[in-house]
Amino acid sequence: MFRYLIRRILWAILLFIIITFVTFVIFFMGPNDPARAQCGGDQARPACLKLVTEHYGLNKPLYVQYWRFFDRLVVHQNLGYSYANGSSVNQTIAKAAPVTASLVFGGAVIWMMIALSLGVYSALRPRSLLDRTAMVFVLIGISAHPVWIGLIFEYVFGVKLGWTPIANYANFFGAPAGSGLPGGPWQWFYHMILPWFTFALLFAALYVRMVRANVMETLNEDFVRTARAKGAPERRILVSHVLRNALLPVVTMLGMDIGVALGGAVFTETVYQLPGLGQNLVVGIQANDFATVQGVVVFATVAILLFNLIVDVLYAWIDPRIRLA
Secondary structure: OHHHHHHHHHHHHHHHHHHHHHHHHHHHOOOOOHHHHHOOHHHOOHHHHHHHHHHHOOOOOHHHHHHHHHHHHHOOOOOOEOOOOOOEHHHHHHHHHHHHHHHHHHHHHHHHHHHHHHHHHHHHOOOOHHHHHHHHHHHHHHHOOHHHHHHHHHHHHHHHOOOOOOOOOOEOOOOOOOOOOOEOHHHHHHHHHHHHHHHHHHHHHHHHHHHHHHHHHHHOOHHHHHHHHOOOOHHHHHHHHHHHHHOHHHHHHHHHHHHHHHHHOHHHHHHHOOOOHHHHHHHHHHOOOHHHHHHHHHHHHHHHHHHHHHHHHHHHHHOOHHHHO
């Protein structure tokens, strides 16, 4: 197990180097000039352009800029400073990451609850009314865009029924004194209900189909027939034999989807005006703030690699054949 873990860590480090290099090259070769964006766009003065270019080292060769970026990132854990306003990218991500994490992890809990309940019951009663209803839900969830779902939810549950807020974020630990903003655990939960369900609907639809197919396939395996022949209760067969094997691919997909979603919750955050990584990414692209965009991409990359590493370890723990291979 230890050797398997070391191999996965080394592979994650190699992937991190490759992805950060490709990301840096893409932004380096982009047509937009971040120095011009910081100096006022098309009305930028040559003196300002020269000063900003030299300050950020934008006139250096590609390999020099990448080495400075990689050294600053790995040695000093510093993602640099925003080209648009000069603020620390570390601080920007530190403020935005908890918002996106609240959205992603809360959404993941909801989509797994929906997927496990609908997927398992649909597999146990194929072609029933519940199964057909679940398939309709899957079709709607896969086809509908998150922005459209979010706007519908806002209008129905926020505007018409008045059950939930339609925008903004409430800090879990309380709002700053004198800010007049909502805060605390209840307000945090109250403001996140619609974003969670909007974000979870697409993934829930995909996972319902995956869980249903895996459970139906596992129910026909020889070891399940053997357990039934020995007189094991159906509940024990379902929990100990069917779900343990059917959920192995789901564990893998869950780790990948959570990692990707940390940097990809753009649409949901935009609809509900959540100050998370997705919204910072959109603002950074609009302002040609490549330092902030790079920071969000690097953070999302680390999150994806970390969650994949955790999933690999869990997968090897659940199924020892993985590490033996």
